[in-house]
Amino acid sequence: MRRTDTCGGLRSSDIGRRACLQGWVRFSRDHGGVAFVDLADRYGITQVVFDPEDTAEADVDRIAGVMGTFARESAVSVEGIVRRRVEGTDDARNPTGEVELLVTDAVLLNRSASPPFEIGDQKEGVLPNEDTRMRYRYLDLRRTEMVGALAFRSRVVHLMRQYLERNSFLEVETPMLGRSTPEGARDYVVPSRRHPGKFYALPQSPQLFKQMLMVGGIDRYYQIARCFRDEDSRKDRQPEFTQIDMEMSFVDTEDILGTVEGMIAAVWEGLYGTELETPFPRIGYREAIERFGSDKPDMRYGLEFVKLTEVVRDAPYEIFKRIIGAGGIVAGINLGDRSSEVGRNEVDRYIQFAKDKAKLGGLTWMRCEDGVLTSNIAKYFTPGILEGIKQALKAEEGDLVFLIAGPWKATYEGGGILRRRIAEDLGLVPDDVFQFSWLVDCPMFEVDPVSGKHDAFHHPFVLPEGDIDAKDVGGACFDICLNGNELGSGSLRIHDAGLQRAVLKKIGMSDEEIERDFGWFIEALGYGAPPHGGIAMGVDRLIAILLGRDTIRDVIAFPKNKKAVSLLDNSPERIDDGKLEELQLLSLAADGLDLGDFDIDE
RNA sequence: GCCCUGGUAGUGUAGUGGCCUAUCAUGAGGCCCUGUCGAGGCCUCGACACGGAUUCGAAUUCCGUCCAGGGCGCCA
Structure with missing residues (x-):
């Protein structure tokens, strides 16, 4: 038997024909003769009925025997005739609720152990603790809500790609194994076997690489980019997360804002069939702080x-x-x-x-x-x-x-x-209003009131709007906000090597550090880097907000918990001594390691 | 690193020093049931996160640990 339809597909127009459905046993109801199975897959639920009075006598015992083995959440295959439900038993809540599949043959494909929590949609949905959901994420994903979130996410990303491709953007993959940079978040680090004692870092964002793409003449770039930051998580922050990353050459700020507004409006149209009002309201940094008390104002x-x-x-x-x-x-x-x-x-x-x-x-x-x-x-x-x-x-x-x-x-x-x-x-x-806005006119630097040390307000690649030694110099940067959340930030970038050096120096890097960490980057700017700029937006956050979810974990298939542990595969985990040896690494965190006179401070 | 909240059968819960060999629901197992759809009925199974302290007596109070979540710091 091969599947002819999904569990969400059969309608009254299919009445009379044969069909084979394969899916999972969500609920079953045995009335002592006639028996029902709600067969589920990600497309929906179809009622399968075994009715001894409508079954060839020779098949009754065999089919009844097989269906007796259909434990909850088992994968099964059923073949039968699509028929109208008996008068008065339609289920208006279910798109397939006018029909049912009268079984003529049934096979248990793979029995399921008793699920550790309820998977079916219930009137008073009781979800287990999140760690239970995480440990059995593959079962959690069978829930309509989770399937829906993943499908919605896929749709959004697809619509973004469609829009960007239509507008001459090229999706380019940038390396996951790169160089650790001094600024910013802590890096996730990957040891190099071929270069003992040296490490790659996983990207916190493709920032420098996308700027290199601009130097390389890829004047419109985008990527659904995975980013990694080894910082403590929050409900809207995961150690690895996804950005829609974009960069454009020969543009000004308005070009970038307009492109993003166009993209989001296109997503909106595709998602809801309605027009999203553009342009989004723009508010200056100082004004946002003074009116809403936030640099990500909720204007709802x-x-x-x-x-x-x-x-x-x-x-x-x-x-x-x-x-x-x-x-x-x-x-x-x-x-x-x-x-x-x-x-x-x-x-x-x-x-x-x-x-x-x-x-x-x-x-x-x-x-x-x-x-x-x-x-x-x-x-x-x-x-x-x-x-x-x-x-x-x-x-x-x-x-x-x-x-x-x-x-x-x-x-x-x-x-x-x-x-x-x-x-x-x-x-x-209001929970049904989605108010996008732009935060503009940000300062270039943030000055520590105590030490007087300058830090980049966004990052040190933002194009300053004026003399960087002037007090309160602005940066050509902008944030996109949605309902009081920061969705992403972008800027025009520095494309002049000398200016880039000066900004890095301003935030406290020595000439030697600049040369060591960014020499290659500044050198590239010296080969006719075009004026350029771009933006990156958090996909997880966007999806979570649009779906009204409280945490981005609910829109990520396999998220990590607050301590950055994956409860599903129990990572991170120690690795074999042999592997450590090959990498010429010594773990100071290992149990019972005798450090002897070795002083870890040195 | 810090602060807050929580941890009782597989799951969700009740429980405020003795009414607790711990409530209810769901689940699982068994039996019954020919139109249900979270089917229903009857029976059975199954739990106080761990360690210590206080007390005649602790699921309940206290301390520590572990685990989960929310937040601060951190996240250019």
Whole structure:
């Protein structure tokens, strides 16, 4: 018997013909005579029925015997006639629910052990702990939700490729075995047998290689690129993850943003058949921080901050005076018509949250009552200043406002955490809105307030917009955000060798280090590197957000857990001494290793 | 490295010092059942993560370890 149809394919138009289905036994129901099997594969579920009254007498015992061996989740093959279900037993929830397959022959292909958790879709779906799902990921993948996520992901990536190919992009694979670079995340490292003591590093991103492709004249490149970063994971961060990586020559920022918007709109059209509004809103870095308290602003709801520093500058309130005197800011947020839902107890909870989770020094609140702002500290403000705050925040009767104060960045970012919390508590965050946006006008460097050390705000290959020695020099870089998540970032790149050297020097590298780590790269720029730029976006994150999943693990077939362990194959694992020997490696982490006088610090 | 939350049959849970040789559901095994679809009925099986402490008595309190998740740091 060979499969003629999938378990999701049969319809009433197939009634009367023979079919052979192969799949997994999801549920079975034996009524003591007539027996049903819900046969499942990734396409759907079809009801298979064994009915002794409609079965040739010679076959009854044999088929009944075989079907008796159909344990849950076993792989089976059934052959039979497609027939209409008896009157009144259609299943409207199932696309195949008008028909059933009357068995004329059945074979057990491979019996399944009892599954460790429920695989079928159930009304009150109870999923096991995630580690159980991970250990038996191949069973977890049989679940409709997981199949759906993988299919959706495949579709998205396919649509991206279609768009990019249509627009003259070339997909080029870049090496997995490369050179460890000093900046950035920790590398995953691969020892070289042929060069004992030397190591490759797995790419954190194909950054340098895609720039080399531009030098090489591949003026439009893309890749579904696997990237590796040996850092602690989060629900949206895995040690290995996938980016849609792009790079273009002879372009300006608008070309890149427009291309990405076109690509995402094309994906949207293919996915949902609707038009996605482009261009996406653009917001400057400073403005994003000051309005939304985040460099990845969630614009699906209001609750924006308003700067109050000037309004309260002369208020005789010691805390604000001290903060403003030290160059800090004061800003406010108005809960507006939802204010009545936040009572005094909730206010106290937010004050606690602000201190504990948002790392704010404190949180000031005021409520608009009888036309004036009142609170426990209102007495420290003059009526004129209170009126100024009220007007700046557009506070109306009953409105609750929160005031935050402190150093510019930390305070706004803390406020952003608070803002999100309030929005979630008040149910202001719509889960069916997908708001893309661009964050632009970022600084080139981030200066450590203590050491004065310069760090690249994005990375040191971003084209500076001006004199790199000037204070607050900008970089030609941009982030794409979706619903408060950073999806990816891109930039125009430096294509001048001298400038590249100068930027690397600015972030603290010596001439020797620059030569050793990036000499080859800078040399390449010297051979007519074209002006170029590009972007990389996290595919896992995009898919997870679009599907409303809480973690990217749910859209990755075989993810690793929080400790970067694969519960399925139990990696990482020690390797044989023989292999270590061949690589001329010595493991200091091995059990019971006698280090003798060997000092590991030297 | 740090902080928080959790760990009870295969799975999901109840359980706040004695009502616990631990609840319920699901599952698995057995029997019954000819139109169900998470079929149903009856019976059976099966668990307190590990180590220590407190106590007359610990699933329950405390300490440590391990495991899982969320977060901080980290992630140019």
